[in-house]
Amino acid sequence: MTISSAPDQALVLAAIEQVWGSMLFASAEAWPAERAADFGSGVQAHIELRGDWNGRLVLTCDSDVATQIAGAMLGLGPDEELPELDVHDAVGEVLNVVGGSVKGALIGTWALGLPDVSETSEAPSRDDSFVVSWGDAPVYVQILPDAA
Amino acid sequence: MKILIADDSKVMRQIVLRTMRQAGFGHHDFVEAVDGADALDKVAAEAPDLVLSDWNMPNKTGIELLRALRGGGNEVPFGFVTSEGSEDMRGAAQAAGAMFLIAKPFTAEHFESALSGMLS
Numbered sequence: 079m080t081i082s083s084a085p086d087q088a089l090v091l092a093a094i095e096q097v098w099g100s101m102l103f104a105s106a107e108a109w110p111a112e113r114a115a116d117f118g119s120g121v122q123a124h125i126e127l128r129g130d131w132n133g134r135l136v137l138t139c140d141s142d143v144a145t146q147i148a149g150a151m152l153g154l155g156p157d158e159e160l161p162e163l164d165v166h167d168a169v170g171e172v173l174n175v176v177g178g179s180v181k182g183a184l185i186g187t188w189a190l191g192l193p194d195v196s197e198t199s200e201a202p203s204r205d206d207s208f209v210v211s212w213g214d215a216p217v218y219v220q221i222l223p224d225a226a
Numbered sequence: 227m228k229i230l231i232a233d234d235s236k237v238m239r240q241i242v243l244r245t246m247r248q249a250g251f252g253h254h255d256f257v258e259a260v261d262g263a264d265a266l267d268k269v270a271a272e273a274p275d276l277v278l279s280d281w282n283m284p285n286k287t288g289i290e291l292l293r294a295l296r297g298g299g300n301e302v303p304f305g306f307v308t309s310e311g312s313e314d315m316r317g318a319a320q321a322a323g324a325m326f327l328i329a330k331p332f333t334a335e336h337f338e339s340a341l342s343g344m345l346s
Binding site for chain 1: 234235236238240244261282283284308309310311312326329330331333342
């Protein structure tokens with residue numbers, strides 16, 4: 079992975095591809111810009127990076143996608159259900175591992191926060207995010223520097 | 227042997243346990259701790275033979291846990307299973323007395339490689 083001083087889309091996408099492949103046994107691909115990314119309600123995970131670059135990574139996905147991600151992490155069958163708390167835990171842990179990978183590729187980044195997960199009914203703007211695929215569903219990713 | 231798994235993520239504790247089974251270590255006894263402070267208590271109460279700990283945890287981080295154990299004279303074999311695996315962290319882990327650091331995402335082969343000499 080290329081070493082840089084601030085996270086960019088290519089770096090975060092590479093980390094997501096690695097995590098999708100090794101932890102979730104799925105492939106992640108960039109979502110075509112011209113394709114609509116429908117979103118109802120779901121979960122949003124945040125994790126902070128501190129150092130020469132300060133900000134946070136945010137991952138937002140539909141509730142069904144979050145449940146599927148948690149099931150894939152734990153190797154559950156399609157009929158096995160997880161408590162909502164465990165689904166949030168799983169999505170936060172996915173972002174934690176992505177954040178750890180991103181931190182390792184950044185010069186001068188000395189701290190990774192703990193993931194925080196909450197429910198949301200609003201998808202981020204496509205202008206402020208990029209979208210990766212989970213199967214045939216979108217997952218929104220944001221790289222948000224602290225406000226100056 | 228008794229193995230303590232310390233991670234604030236319940237899902238990750240389950241995945242570490244599953245991976246330990248896949249690596250052929252499922253016949254050992256496992257105890258779980260939900261953060262670093264809980265792990266410190268569980269080491270005292272359960273006297274595990276090995277600690278597998280996350281680094282980034284509330285209440286007491288993994289490296290604080292390890293330093294507290296060594297500072298108190300406890301030499302229990304200790305390894306990190308963490309989302310960060312930079313050279314700086316590996317160096318800090320080794321200097322504090324850790325046997326190994328396994329970076330997430332991991333595979334059963336990573337656990338086999340780190341633990342086969344000790345657990346087989």
